Every structure is written in C-alpha cells, then in structure tokens.
Amino acid sequence: MANPRTNFIARLDWLTIIIFLLMVVFGWMNIFSATQNEGAAGSIFDFSQRYSKQFYYILTAFVIAILTLSIDGKVWSFFSFPIYGLTLLILPITILIGKEINGARAWIFIGTFSLQPAEFVKFATALALAKVLSDYNFQIHKPKNLLTVGAIIGLPILLILLQKDTGTALVFLIFVLVLFREGLSWVVLFVAALAIILFVCTMLVPLPVLLPVISAIALMITWLYQRNLKFFGYGSLILGGLFGLAALASHFLGEEWSIDRMFFIASFIAFLIWLVIIIRKKHNPLLLILFTWIGAVFFIFSVDFVFHDILQPHQQSRINTILGLESDPLGVGYNLNQSKIAIGSGGFFGKGFLQGTQTRFNFVPEQSTDFIFCTVGEEWGFLGSLFVLALFAGLILRIIVLAERQRSTFSRVYGYGLASILIFHFAINIGMTIGLVPVIGIPLPFFSYGGSSLWAFTLMLFVFLRFDTDRYQIVS
Amino acid sequence: MQNPNSNRKYIIAGMVLTLTAIFIIRLFYIQIIDKSYQLSSNNNSRLRVVEYPGRGMMFDRYGKPLVYNEPVYDLLMLPQQVKAFDTLELCRILSIDIVEFRESVRKAREYSRYRQSAVVRQVSMEQFAMLSERLYKYPGFSFQIRSQRKYPQPIAPHLLGYVGEVNVEDLKKDPYYQSGDYIGKSGLEQEYEEYLRGRKGISFMLVDVHNRLQGKFENGRYDTIPEPGRKLTITIDAALQEYGEKLLAHKKGSIVAIEPSTGEILAMISSPAYDPNELVGRIRGQNFERLMNDSLNPLFNRATMSRYSPGSIFKVVQALVALQLGVIDEFYSVDCNKDIIGCHNHPNAHGLREGIQYSCNPYFYNVFRRIILQGKSTNQFKDSQIGLKIWDEMVFTFGLGQILPTDFPGIKPGLVPDGELYDKMHGANRWAFSTIYSNSIGQGEVETVPIQIANLAAIIANRGFYYVPHFIRSIEGIDTIPQKFKDPVHTAIDPKYFDIVADGMQRVVYDPGGTGWKAQVPGVIVCGKTGTVQNSGGKEDHSGFFAFAPKERPRIAIVAYVENSGAGGMYAATITSLMIEKYMNGTITQADKELSILEYQQF
Incomplete structure (x- = not known):
C-alpha cells in the first residue's frame, strides 16, 4: 500500500x-x-x-x-x-x-x-x-462580514435573474447551509425549515394523522431530553385524556366536532397545563419544546384554515399542483x-x-x-x-x-x-x-x-x- | 484543529439522509403502491381515433321523419403544429367573431399543446367546403366530421328533447363518453340515448406526444368499427302534433292525446314552445340561454311537469270510487245546497249522471263525505283516517299520485294526499273530513299533471284499465317494445260502473245544462268533462277539459289545458273538439271554432 x-x-x-x-x-x-x-x-x-x-x-x-x-x-x-x-x-x-x-x-x-x-x-x-x-x-x-457574504451570494443571483433563469438563481440560496456550518445562528435555519416541512406536511398528511404525530415527536424529544419516561407518560396521558374529554363534550353537547377541532381544543388546554407545570418546576428548557410544539399546532391549523377558507379555488389548485395533490394533466x-x-x-x-x-x-x-x-x-x-x-x-x-x-x-x-x-x-x-x-x-x-x-x-x-x-x- | 461548529455536520448530513428517505418513500409509493400510473402510461402512449356514428333518426307512427342528421364539421387545432396564420381570413370564411375565435385558440393552447381540440364547432357544409380548399395555409388545423340534428318540421321540441355536449356527471356515470361527445339531454333523446347514439368506432394507435403515429396498437386487436344509431319509430301522429301546436300557439297550456287501446301517446304539446332547430349547432348556446331566461319558460314541458289541481275532472274519480265502495248508487241524488260548498246555478242533480252533467259541487261533496266517513269508527277523526286510506288505495290505481312508469324523463308524480300528509300538516287526529273536503271537487291538496289526466280519460274509455302511456312504437333491430307497455293495468273499480260515468260525460257534452258542449264533434260521440282550475292570487282560472271519443270503441283519449283562460268549457273544450276531429277525420269542418282558438292570443 x-x-x-x-x-x-x-x-x-x-x-x-x-x-x-x-x-x-x-x-x-x-x-x-x-x-x-x-x-x-x-x-x-x-x-x-x-x-x-x-x-x-x-x-x-x-x-x-x-x-x-x-x-x-x-x-x-x-x-x-x-x-x-x-x-x-x-x-x-x-x-x-x-x-x-x-x-x-x-x-x-x-x-x-x-x-x-x-x-x-x-x-x-x-x-x-x-x-x-x-x-x-x-x-x-x-454586520460588515455578513454584508460581504450577502453581496457575494446576492450578486450572481441578481445577474442570473436578469437572464430570466430563475431556477439557477435559486441554487445560490443554498449557500446558507455553508454559512450555517460556519456558525450562522441555527434559529434562522430551524424556523425556516420547520415552517417549510410543516407546510408541506399539512398539505400531504391528513390532520388527524399529522397532529398526533407532531405531538408524539414533541413528547419523544422531551423524553430524550429528560432521559426518563415520567414526563412522556404524563404528557401522553394528559393529551389523550383531554382529547377523550373533548370527544365526550362534543358528544354530550350534541355538536358534531371534527376530530381536528377536538384535538385543537385538547392541545390548547394541554398547553396551558404544561405551561404551568414547567414554570413551577423550573424545567425551563422544556419551555422551548412546548412553545415549538404549540407553535407547530397553530401553524398547521392556520395553514389549513388559510388554504381552505381564504384562498380562492384556483389559488388552491396551483399549490395543489405544485404539491402533486392535484393534476391539471394537459395544462400547466x-x-x-x-x-x-x-x-x-x-x-x-x-x-x-x-x-x-x-x-x-x-x-x-x-x-x-x-x-x-x-x-x-x-x-x-x-x-x-x-x-x-x-x-x-x-x-x-x-x-x-x-x-x-x-x-x-x-x-x-x-x-x-x-x-x-x-x-x-x-x-x-x-x-x-x-x-x-x-x-x-x-x-x-x-x-x-x-x-x-x-x-x-x-x-x-x-x-x-x-x-x-x-x-x-x-x-x- | 477542532472547529466550534463541527457538530453541525451531523445536521447537514441528517438533512441529506432525510431528503433521501423522503424520496425513497415517495418513489415506493408511486412506483410500487399506486398502480394508477401504470394504467395512465398504457393510455398515454395510445391514441384513440374515434369515428362518430350518425345518431338514430326518429319517425312518427306513420313513418314520417321527425328528426334526422346533417353532417357538420368541427375544426380541430393541434397547437404544437400551428404556425402564424391569417386569423382574419379564417374567421371571415367561417363567419365567426374574431375575438371569440382567439379565445378558443387560447383555451386550446392552454388545454394542451400536444393534443387536438375543437376550436370551432359545427361548421356548415358550405363553410367546410370553402375552408377545405385553403386548409394547406393553416398547418395544425384539420376537420372532424360529426353529425347534428335536423328537424324537417319545427314540431315536438319538448317531447323529442335536445342533444348537448356531455357534462362532468355524464362522464362520471358512463365511461362510454369522452369529453366533447354529445348526449341526449332531455325528452326522448335522453330516454333512448342508448339506442340513438349507436357506438363509436375506436381504433387505437401508438403515438408519441407529437401525435406522430408509431403504429397500430396490437395490430388493431381492440379496434371497433362504428355502429350507427338505431332508428326509432314513435307513437306520435306528426300531423296531430303539429295541429295541436298550432292551436296552442300564443297560449300557455298543454295537450296530451293517447290511444286508449294501446296507451300510445298520439300527441304531447306544451306551449309556449320553440323551434327544435334553434337548439342545434353553433347557435345552440345563445338560444339556450335566451330560452332559459324567457319569462314564459318555453323549455318547461307543461304536459308532464305542470302540477294543477284537477278541478271538476276529478269528480269522475270520486264517482267511480264511491260506486265501487257501494256508498252511492247510480240513482244517488243531492239537492244543490250551496251552504257548505259553492256551486253554479243548475237544476238539482237526479242521479249520478246528472251529477256529472251539471258538475254539481254539493253533489260530490256528499259523495266524498260518504267515502271518507263510512262510520267504521265512532271517532270522526279515526273514521276520516280509515276512509281516506281506503280512498287513497283506490285513487292510486288510476295512476295518480305517482310517476307513470313511461318512457319519458322528468315526469312529475302529482299528489294524492294521504293520512300521513295531513298528520304532518295538522297533527295526528287533528284533521277530519271537514278539513279535507275540498278534494271532493278536485281542489285542496290533490294535484295531477296533464299526462295523468289523459291517462284517466283512457281509463274511462277502456272502462277500467289502462296501458302505461308511452312513446315507443319500435326500435330498429329490436323485435318488441317493453312488456310493461303491453300489459293492461287494471283499476280497483268494476268495469260495469264506467258506463254510468261515460253516460254522464256524454251528457256533459250533449245535454242541456252540460258544461262542455263546445267539445262536440260532428259525427262523433264525445264524452268529456270540464275542469276549471281555480287559481289563488286572483289570476284567471286555468281552463281544462278531458275527453275520449267515440263513446263506443274509443280511439282517442285527450286532455287540454289552457292556463288563465277561464272556464274549462271554453277554450280547453274547443281545442279538444278540434283535436278529436283532426285525429278521427283528418280534416276540420268547424272553421269557426278553429278561428276562435287561433284568434285567442295570450302573448
């Protein structure tokens, strides 16, 4: 050798x-x-x-x-x-x-x-x-260095956009990954990535599946973080129990709540309960997970709401085509x-x-x-x-x-x-x-x-x- | 050297792995789980070349053509092959609006660059000939031959129905149809679509997306040749139909005539009508919209859909039910006492025949009372309930309160009220005879459509039974018409009672004090009955008359309605008379009557 x-x-x-x-x-x-x-x-x-x-x-x-x-x-x-x-x-x-x-x-x-x-x-x-x-x-x-970096990436984007070659121009945005590796605050990246992922998931996965999955992931992270099952177990119990209560309430009030809505109500109440618990027990790092989780739940509902109730049908169908949910097989x-x-x-x-x-x-x-x-x-x-x-x-x-x-x-x-x-x-x-x-x-x-x-x-x-x-x- | 952010390599690597995992899941789904892509792939590489057969023609009972086909040409465009062309010249040759043309070109481009779409539909033969010579100047354009309906006489629009392009629901319902195909949308075109449409010829060619043929798919194993639509002979007498339409012109109303011995519908007229040629070809769209918005509603088929109170015509049903139940006999007499129910001035009715002749309201009030209150319970509410149930069962056997199972779409059932309905309206045990007595004279809740009344005339003409009224006489290549049109349907009434009613109806037309003397026809004995339908809201009454003739071995049963024209004995009876004469003798001798009808114009 x-x-x-x-x-x-x-x-x-x-x-x-x-x-x-x-x-x-x-x-x-x-x-x-x-x-x-x-x-x-x-x-x-x-x-x-x-x-x-x-x-x-x-x-x-x-x-x-x-x-x-x-x-x-x-x-x-x-x-x-x-x-x-x-x-x-x-x-x-x-x-x-x-x-x-x-x-x-x-x-x-x-x-x-x-x-x-x-x-x-x-x-x-x-x-x-x-x-x-x-x-x-x-x-x-x-700031000065950030500006330099911004110029180095921005200049080619601008020039390539002038060529009307949007696809190639977009490639340069990915250099943000390099910056991330070199120390750019990950919050920017994380929030952007989460928003994109949640948006796509909301469109592709039915809410009654997506919401429990998101919540389960949040609880799992808590479990990994704390390295004991206590919070995970209680957390699941609280959320599951509240969901059951919401279902009962829906049944006895004679109102036909959708599963999504029951889950939303359960999530919100669970959030308040956990918020109190975490603050009292001073598990401050858990707050981050909690807020991310409730933020995600709200984000999913707002995407769902905006998409179905605010956007016009043709706007919906554009997004749906992009997401591959709908096809306009001979047109766009x-x-x-x-x-x-x-x-x-x-x-x-x-x-x-x-x-x-x-x-x-x-x-x-x-x-x-x-x-x-x-x-x-x-x-x-x-x-x-x-x-x-x-x-x-x-x-x-x-x-x-x-x-x-x-x-x-x-x-x-x-x-x-x-x-x-x-x-x-x-x-x-x-x-x-x-x-x-x-x-x-x-x-x-x-x-x-x-x-x-x-x-x-x-x-x-x-x-x-x-x-x-x-x-x-x-x-x- | 340990870089402070070195751990972030795991995040970036994690992103790559996640992305790859998502792709794998997605590929697994579209390549292995979802089989639809494989199907699409098969359909994709094949071009269906469709040959359209001619739609079946329709003939009247004597073999006179009612509708046939005329070739028309759709101008197709394959956007991908289109080069710059003289739009102005093209539009001039086809005499179309340039703005509209540009719009359909734009739509075709949007639909697909690689597939043909029809940009101008139903080009006439002359325009086709003119453009064909110059088609070399228009690459990407070609013609496809279709046929369109043509009506030699502008008659029977409602009953023949119209043909239109398939909509989304049609496409979902029957895989036979492809977008752009035509389908019967109403009337007989809709009812007999299956026979009239024939079968498209389809050959499958392997092609690429540029429509370049790559050969025949599987050597033409799945190809079919087109089968022309079947010829239909219908029961209509075109001359009678045309004459009826002439009589009803400029009036709102309807006529239905049936041959009692077969149930064949001889004529079905609804007015106002329209020229069926208006709903064909390129003018169809704008004409359809105009007809839709017309306040007189010419698209509405009054003969099958107008729900009227039957009025006095219903008295014959009451009489028959009462005779069958034995609650009266033919000698039953009633003084015309106007205390409870109004009446016109006439001598007291001695016997049922006179009851019908004078159309005496108190007479039938009492008849109905005897039917409803038979004393089967001491509680008058219960008694009414029992009586009404018996009455319902009998009235239903006249084909009322139900959709006649005929071969025509969109017939209304009318209404024969039952206990359930009154329970809903007033509450259980809170209604009795006194609540429902208006039905005795055909007012109140009872409702009928004209075709049911024509059928009622046929029942009396046949003395107790009917054949389901129908339009079909024969279908090319099929030996027989459906059995349901060949089996008589018997009413619950003994045939012997019908002669009494027929006598009464003869008196209506011929005896002094009868309400329908205008229905007389020279040389024929007509049995008829007026039905004046009171209108709420202060509008003039609807004039109704139903009859059959001759009295023995009847050949025609008929009903005529003229809306808002007053008593039944007037216009409706006159029209009935003329229609009977036209059908029986082929000519009209009563010129004065005819003139009075033609001169009466509502709009």
Whole structure:
C-alpha cells in the first residue's frame, strides 16, 4: 500500500471518483435511451445525436478532471476573487449576446456549441465564499462580514435573474447551509425549515394523522431530553385524556366536532397545563419544546384554515399542483404529470433498458435534460431509482466527510459549498420529477444531458478532490 | 484543529439522509403502491381515433321523419403544429367573431399543446367546403366530421328533447363518453340515448406526444368499427302534433292525446314552445340561454311537469270510487245546497249522471263525505283516517299520485294526499273530513299533471284499465317494445260502473245544462268533462277539459289545458273538439271554432 503522505494517487479519494464514474456512465445510458429514438439510429460517435454529443462531453469532462487534479490547489485559493469577478462579467455579456432558449438568455454560442456560463458561476461563488470565510478576521455575526457574504451570494443571483433563469438563481440560496456550518445562528435555519416541512406536511398528511404525530415527536424529544419516561407518560396521558374529554363534550353537547377541532381544543388546554407545570418546576428548557410544539399546532391549523377558507379555488389548485395533490394533466401540470406517469409506470424492476414507452415516445418533455430521472424511474424501476438516490446521498455525505477532514478553512468551506449545491440540485431535480416540489428547471448533476453542467460539476468536484490531496500540507 | 461548529455536520448530513428517505418513500409509493400510473402510461402512449356514428333518426307512427342528421364539421387545432396564420381570413370564411375565435385558440393552447381540440364547432357544409380548399395555409388545423340534428318540421321540441355536449356527471356515470361527445339531454333523446347514439368506432394507435403515429396498437386487436344509431319509430301522429301546436300557439297550456287501446301517446304539446332547430349547432348556446331566461319558460314541458289541481275532472274519480265502495248508487241524488260548498246555478242533480252533467259541487261533496266517513269508527277523526286510506288505495290505481312508469324523463308524480300528509300538516287526529273536503271537487291538496289526466280519460274509455302511456312504437333491430307497455293495468273499480260515468260525460257534452258542449264533434260521440282550475292570487282560472271519443270503441283519449283562460268549457273544450276531429277525420269542418282558438292570443 502506497503511503498517502508521499503518493499522490493514494491520496486521491477513490470512493468519490468511483461514484462520479458510476453517475456519468449510468447517466449516459439513460440519455441514450431517452434520445436514441429521435432520429435514425446513428453511431455513438456521430456528432448529430444527443447521446453521441454527451459521449464527447463526458470524454472532455475526464480531461477536465485530470487537468484539474494536476493544478495546485493554492492557485484556486489565490485566484478566487479574479475568477469570481471574471465569471460575473460574462453574465451580463451573455444577456447581451446570448441566445434565448426557453425564455432564458443564459447561453453563449460558440459555433454550434453552446455554453451556459451560470453553471460556472456556482463554482466561482463557492471559491469566493471560501476565500471570504477563511479570512483570519472573519466573524460570521459581524454586520460588515455578513454584508460581504450577502453581496457575494446576492450578486450572481441578481445577474442570473436578469437572464430570466430563475431556477439557477435559486441554487445560490443554498449557500446558507455553508454559512450555517460556519456558525450562522441555527434559529434562522430551524424556523425556516420547520415552517417549510410543516407546510408541506399539512398539505400531504391528513390532520388527524399529522397532529398526533407532531405531538408524539414533541413528547419523544422531551423524553430524550429528560432521559426518563415520567414526563412522556404524563404528557401522553394528559393529551389523550383531554382529547377523550373533548370527544365526550362534543358528544354530550350534541355538536358534531371534527376530530381536528377536538384535538385543537385538547392541545390548547394541554398547553396551558404544561405551561404551568414547567414554570413551577423550573424545567425551563422544556419551555422551548412546548412553545415549538404549540407553535407547530397553530401553524398547521392556520395553514389549513388559510388554504381552505381564504384562498380562492384556483389559488388552491396551483399549490395543489405544485404539491402533486392535484393534476391539471394537459395544462400547466403537463410536465409533472407525464413525469410521474413515466416514473410510476416503472414499477419495482422497471421496464428494462430501452424499453420505456413514456420517455422513448417523447411524452416527457426535457427528458434528456431536467427530466432525465424519468428515464431512470421508468426503465430501471424502483431499484434503479434507489441506486441513483444512493449514489447522490453517498457522494454528498462523502464530500461532507472530506470537507470536515480539511485542515484549512478555505478547503472546508469550499467543500461545503460543493455539497450544498449538490444537495440543492438533488433535492429540487428529483423532487420535481416525482411531484414533491414545483417544476424548477435545473439539471441533475452528472446525469442530465448538457456539457456546461457536466463540466462545471466535474471541475468543482475535482478541484475539491485536489484540495483533499493537499490536506497533509501545513496550513499556510 | 477542532472547529466550534463541527457538530453541525451531523445536521447537514441528517438533512441529506432525510431528503433521501423522503424520496425513497415517495418513489415506493408511486412506483410500487399506486398502480394508477401504470394504467395512465398504457393510455398515454395510445391514441384513440374515434369515428362518430350518425345518431338514430326518429319517425312518427306513420313513418314520417321527425328528426334526422346533417353532417357538420368541427375544426380541430393541434397547437404544437400551428404556425402564424391569417386569423382574419379564417374567421371571415367561417363567419365567426374574431375575438371569440382567439379565445378558443387560447383555451386550446392552454388545454394542451400536444393534443387536438375543437376550436370551432359545427361548421356548415358550405363553410367546410370553402375552408377545405385553403386548409394547406393553416398547418395544425384539420376537420372532424360529426353529425347534428335536423328537424324537417319545427314540431315536438319538448317531447323529442335536445342533444348537448356531455357534462362532468355524464362522464362520471358512463365511461362510454369522452369529453366533447354529445348526449341526449332531455325528452326522448335522453330516454333512448342508448339506442340513438349507436357506438363509436375506436381504433387505437401508438403515438408519441407529437401525435406522430408509431403504429397500430396490437395490430388493431381492440379496434371497433362504428355502429350507427338505431332508428326509432314513435307513437306520435306528426300531423296531430303539429295541429295541436298550432292551436296552442300564443297560449300557455298543454295537450296530451293517447290511444286508449294501446296507451300510445298520439300527441304531447306544451306551449309556449320553440323551434327544435334553434337548439342545434353553433347557435345552440345563445338560444339556450335566451330560452332559459324567457319569462314564459318555453323549455318547461307543461304536459308532464305542470302540477294543477284537477278541478271538476276529478269528480269522475270520486264517482267511480264511491260506486265501487257501494256508498252511492247510480240513482244517488243531492239537492244543490250551496251552504257548505259553492256551486253554479243548475237544476238539482237526479242521479249520478246528472251529477256529472251539471258538475254539481254539493253533489260530490256528499259523495266524498260518504267515502271518507263510512262510520267504521265512532271517532270522526279515526273514521276520516280509515276512509281516506281506503280512498287513497283506490285513487292510486288510476295512476295518480305517482310517476307513470313511461318512457319519458322528468315526469312529475302529482299528489294524492294521504293520512300521513295531513298528520304532518295538522297533527295526528287533528284533521277530519271537514278539513279535507275540498278534494271532493278536485281542489285542496290533490294535484295531477296533464299526462295523468289523459291517462284517466283512457281509463274511462277502456272502462277500467289502462296501458302505461308511452312513446315507443319500435326500435330498429329490436323485435318488441317493453312488456310493461303491453300489459293492461287494471283499476280497483268494476268495469260495469264506467258506463254510468261515460253516460254522464256524454251528457256533459250533449245535454242541456252540460258544461262542455263546445267539445262536440260532428259525427262523433264525445264524452268529456270540464275542469276549471281555480287559481289563488286572483289570476284567471286555468281552463281544462278531458275527453275520449267515440263513446263506443274509443280511439282517442285527450286532455287540454289552457292556463288563465277561464272556464274549462271554453277554450280547453274547443281545442279538444278540434283535436278529436283532426285525429278521427283528418280534416276540420268547424272553421269557426278553429278561428276562435287561433284568434285567442295570450302573448
């Protein structure tokens, strides 16, 4: 076994490289399946077909990977700001000379070849962010520093919005995860995340299931926190008892209360009882759990109320379409619906390579780019989908592990930047194909057809792998 | 170096794992649990190419066509293939409004870029021919042939009914229909939809989303060829129907005529009416709205839905029930004492025949009293309860107070009040004969619809039984009409009593003091009875008359109502007379009567 301290090849993280290779190869197979029907069957090397183009893109990506590995990591650190500035400069130029595709002016054409500069801005921003955060004087909660960080992230968002490429612009919001890792108060993140999760849950899960689950989770957390069952037991008893009382009251008052309402009443009274108990016994940390819990209950009811009683039917249906609860199969929801049909029809084992009728008969739009996961779902079924999910989860987790073992703040922040971008693309792209998030046109990294995205992600990944090989060096 | 926020890596990693878990659950659901996506996938890649069969024609009893089909063309658009085109020229050729056209184009685009939708419906043959020549200038547009209803004579709109596009409920009820299909919405079009519609021919083609054919699905194994709708011969006499409509023009009212020996409906007229051709094609929408909003309610079928008090016509039912119960005999006489119940001036009725002839109110007050108060209980409340129950059972056998099980949608049942109803109105044991006596002369709670009264005339004509009134005479390819129209339905009344009532009804028309002399027809013995329906609210009475003719071996049983036109012996009796003459002789000799009707116009 070669010594990692002396052997570059041994220092490379081969696990990441293997995942990368699996993704690119499997991605190409799916692009082949999705596009080989579009015209007369040609050779893989014939440059007229998407699958053949992608083949060359992949070869180029390998070249980029090798070149990147051979460049000293310090170069990137040193040139962070110039790279950032340069890519940002290209954005307005794109707006001026770029060609419009699907309403966005995000592409530069060099001959027949098109490039999407915004893909590389992600890389540049990750570098710039790493540079700023690794500054010796940087403290995340200093207003001046926060402002700098805000500008670094905000500027590309603004410019990309000007290109009318909302999907790509949204990607930059995910850098908040990097900031979080570097010490940004978690309350912001927690509240935002909780609100999003609760909103989605309220729409997807019936209230009589959701409310007890939420309450059970709150009680469990209390139990974990206190490390004894007392509060958990009493808590369950109080809530259950009050619920029973509410049911009885409803019955004897002759009013037909819904289960939701009974639960709401029980929750509110339970809240008051617990509030008194906690304050008297001075279990102050429990107050946080209690308020979060009652806040969540109120939030769920207000979402439910606002949704059903205040919003107009057409507004409801927009949200429902987004949440996949309702379909407008031939109108706005067309992509989404076709995509779900393609994936859903795959079943457990899938229809087999090249056997997917949905993707091959062009039912799914953008099937080789943003909706490439449909082909996976249809032809490789649940198993194939699991495999792709595992690749992504594995890659992202691996990058987090690698990032944590970096000695320099710069490398670590950059690593988290990369991980965050992957998380966002993974969440949104796969989420939209299976109807969990609104349709936002961003590619699935290493899978979707297209050179810019593949190259940008390859560059980003291998720059990080190079940083990782330098991890034994003394931090300068 | 231990970073202070290092623990947060677990939170971020946790997020990734949670996300992955959510995706796995969701994928498990849509790929394994929910089978509907697999079904959708099968339907998705197939294109149903539909060929529409012609809807069945309808003929009258003598084979005269009442409704047939005319080809029309729907202009279809496939938004994806549409290029810029001369909208103005297109609209000019089709003579449509450009704003409306743009709107339907927008809707079609919104519906789907990849599927055809009809942007202009029911283009006429001439416009189709003109546009076809230039269709090459309009890529993405094509025609689909459909047929639309055409009525050679503008008659019988209510009874034929109309055809319209299927709505959401129709689609839910019957998987045969696809959005955009047509379905019978009312009248016989609705009742015999199943036969009239035929069967669509469907071929399944494998296609991609751009509608490019990828071949026939399973070599056409599931394809079907279209089957034309079946021809329907109905019982209507078109000439009689047309004549009745002419008589009722500009009046509110209805006529129903039945052949007593078969129950076949010879004519069913409701006025005001409309030209059925108005509810066809592109003009349908605006005309339908206009008719809906018309205060005279021309879409309302008075013959089956107008609930009137039967008035004096009901006296014959009272007489028959009383005779059957033995509470009176044919010689039963009553002095016309107007103390309890009002009456007009006429000699006292000696015997039942005169009772009917004079339509004496006190006479039938006493008849009804004898039916209700039979002395079966000493408590008059209980006695009334018992009497009413017996009366109810008998009256029901006349087909009253129930929806006649005929082949026509939307018939009202009318009302024959029973003890339960009065218990609800007044409380149990708190009503007696004195509460309900108005029913004796067909006022009070009892209500009937015209078709029931025509059927009542048929019952008396047949001396005690009826065939369920119906419209169907034959369906192409089917040997027989439903058995329920071929079995006589007997009333609870002995046939021998009907001759007495028929005598009385003859006197109504022919004897001095009879109320219906205007119903006479030269050379035919008509038996009839007036029914003047009092209206609350100070409006003029409804004029009603029912009759059958000839007295022996009757060929027609008929009822006529003219709303707000006064006594039954006037307009309703005259119309009855003319209708009977028209049906029996084919010509009208009573020109003066005809003129008096045609000159009477309510609107």
